[in-house]
Amino acid sequence: MRSLKILLLGAAIGSASVLPAAAASSAWYNSEGGKVRLVTSGKPDEAGRIQGVLDIALKPGWKTYWRDPGDAGVPPQLDVSPSTNIADATLSFPAPQRHDDGYGKWAGYNHPVSLPVMFKLSAAKDPAVIEADVFLGICETICIPVQTRLTVDPGSDPDNADDAALVKASFAALPAPARSDFGINVLPGDHETLVVEASFPGDPNAADFFVAGERDYMFGAPSRSEKDGKLIFTVPILDRPSATPTDGGLHYTLTSSAGAVEGLLPFP
Incomplete structure (x- = not known):
């Protein structure tokens, strides 16, 4: 059961605010089993949408979850309500794999994974700052919840080629x-x-x-x-x-x- 599997240690959760990097992405937030950041393509489209990814770099032997982890953990969650000029954000998920760790069978990823995010601006032509409260489980033999706030100014480096390439590849890798x-x-x-x-x-x-x-x-x-x-x-x-x-x-x-x-x- 989830309550038996997840290690709820305040020090491990590491709730913190992470300052934006010099790109249309956040700085990495480091945890025991890996690190996480938020990357955007920088420029909104004509409909006022900005593409991005929740980039999860897992250490070898660690895993994280799909949108439904079964009874073994917590799915990735993204709350953008503290943001400026961001009305909504929708997470998408690449195809998962099925895992059986002895506690139960669940769906997720045992490799680094980038989860596409579509941000919707409240006003398409106004600047935006993304303040995203992230919550996800990263697991080895136990699961450690990772909770942090990632901050991104998409307009700070809207022509960053590396950010744009990562976002494009992540959306292209989604199931058809x-x-x-x-x-x-x-x-x-x-x-x-x-x-x-x-x-x-x-x-x-x-x-x-x-x-x-x-x-x-x-x-x-x-x-x-x-x-x-x-x-x-x-x-x-x-x-x-x-x-x-x-x-x-x-x-x-x-x-x-x-x-x-x-x-x-x-x-x-």
């Missing part, structure tokens, strides 16, 4: 939108299971399905089976809201030896 030949089809389940049929290129043994427990849903690790030549994932629903939401859906990622896709599936 699901399609008919690479995606999932939801099959009839019951109140306690989500069942999907997967279509994908490549080796079936390399395929995996990840669904994010959001809106008070919680899911267990999927089991695999085959039906009529199709790979079936059956996912235990460990918890659910008292009333099924009627808007939106649940984020999922389907991985294969040929890449990864993502999409939304209806609330079960």
Whole structure:
């Protein structure tokens, strides 16, 4: 369980404000298992959006989490409410890997990872300063929460080529939108299971399905089976809201030896 896995030490959390670097990025914040910073592309587009990444440089043997870490940890979180002229920020996630550390099965990354962020300006033509409160778990045999504030002035060095290249590569590495030949089809389940049929290129043994427990849903690790030549994932629903939401859906990622896709599936 999460409460058994996470080491809550005030000294390890290291809440602090980090001054901006001489670029359209923050300084690195160092923790025991790695370091983290916020990088932006500098210039907003015509719609008043600035692309960026939450850049997580893990030390060897350390791991961090996907948008849904299962019952083993905490997902990366970004709060930009202290910012100036930033209305919202949306984190995106590259395809995760499944891990089993003896405490439970969870989804995340065992290598350095850059999580794309889309910042939305309140007023498209006005300057902005990003004050982002970051919270994430970095784990070895135990999990250490990392909590800090990262500060970025996107206009301080808007033509920084290294920052722009990192941001561009991180967005390009995101899973593609699901399609008919690479995606999932939801099959009839019951109140306690989500069942999907997967279509994908490549080796079936390399395929995996990840669904994010959001809106008070919680899911267990999927089991695999085959039906009529199709790979079936059956996912235990460990918890659910008292009333099924009627808007939106649940984020999922389907991985294969040929890449990864993502999409939304209806609330079960």
